[in-house]
Amino acid sequence: MSTTSPAGPNPAIALNDDVTIPQLGFGVFQVPPEETERVVAEALRAGYRSIDTATRYGNEEGVGAAVAASGLAREEIFVTTKLANPDQGYETTLAAFDASMGRLGLDVLDLYLMHWPCPARGETVNTWRAFEELFRAGRIRSIGVSNFLPHHFEQLFDATEVVPSINQIELHPYFQQPELRVYHAERGIVTEAYSPIAQGDCLDDPVITGIADRLGATPAQVVLRWHLQLGTVVIPKSVTPARIAANLGALGITLSEDDMTAIEALDRGEDGRRGFHPDRFNGFPEDFATT
Structure with missing residues (x-):
């Protein structure tokens, strides 16, 4: 699913199930429901062809x-959504x-993700077995996870058959998770980054702004x-x-090896994490109100 935006080609990333996903997509985390249709319509007009949401x-x-x-x-639009934590379990x-699917108005979903491993719930394997059933029935083209660490994957590998195609994780210059990315690569799992600009925190970093000034970006x-x-x-x-349109401009610039090395040096390890471990x-407290 390689696409072209005004800024240039948007590469297609091949998943382990032969499905492809545009590398630069658009996320709607914290977009108010009443604004979502307008915002997503704007993104599609700008040239995005992958939209990421969640229950x-x-x-x-x-x-x-x-x-x-x-x-x-x-078939031109790749749609991802995620299972809410209280809904974990087979049935x-x-x-x-x-x-x-009723809310999205779709017959087939491109990618379904387990939003969190939620170890205290103890439903990871049962949930994944339901994912496998939906995948084999052709209702989902690709199945993956979000926020998984190696030991969460090992639990799946020991009890189920389908290897997740993607792990969507917090990833940005201040929290680069290099060991987890290597783990993914060794097992044919694609890394997908959420909070890619650290919720805006890294945009004033002198290393980032210096590169931007040099590139006119x-x-x-x-x-x-x-x-x-x-x-x-x-998925910015x-x-x-x-800004929706400007972010696509990332497709039209190139960083040097020195630039990549300079950004790599910004990693703060676990201290850089902005979200939950x-x-x-x-789950949030309200997630447990009916469980």
């Missing part, structure tokens, strides 16, 4: 409405998937280009039309 975001309907109104053929996953374009040259799939989010997050 937990509460905006699947807006994504589906924008896709339906886009005038683009369904509950199957029901939750049906509900997501924005700091966000530099960081997104770093992700692209690492080989990761990346914005609600501003100018996968071993200590089992």
Whole structure:
């Protein structure tokens, strides 16, 4: 699914199931439901062809409405959503998937992700078996996970058959997770980056701004280009039309080896993490209200 934007070709990344995903996609985390259709429509007009949402975001309907109104053929748009933590479990996953598809208005989903491993719930294997069933039935083209660490994968490998195609993880210059990326590569799992610009925190970094000034690019374009040259799939989010379009400019610049090395040196290890640790997050308090 290689696509072309005004800034240049958007490479297709091959997954371990022969499905391909555009390398630079668009995320809708924290996009208000009432704004989602407009924002996704803007992204599609700008040239994005991969949209990432989740049940937990509460905006699947807006994504589906924008896709339906886009005038683009369904096969031109790669849609990802994620299972909410309270829905983990075999039967509950199957029901939750049906509900997501109803909100999205789709017959087949391109990629379904288990949003968190949620170790305290103890439903990882049962949930993945439901994913496998949906995958084999042709209702999902590719299945993957999010926020998994090696020991979470090993639990799946010991009890199930299908290797996840993607692990969507927090990844940015301040939190680069090199060991986990190597683990993925050795097992044919694609790394996908969320919070790719550290929620904006790295955009004022002198290393990033210095490279941007030299290239005549924005700091966000530099960081997104770093992700692209690492080989990761990346899903920046914005609600501003100018920024939505500008982020695609990452496709039209190139970082030198020295640039890549300078950004690599910004890694702060675990101190750079902005989100939850996968071993200590089992859902928000309200997730447990009915469980």
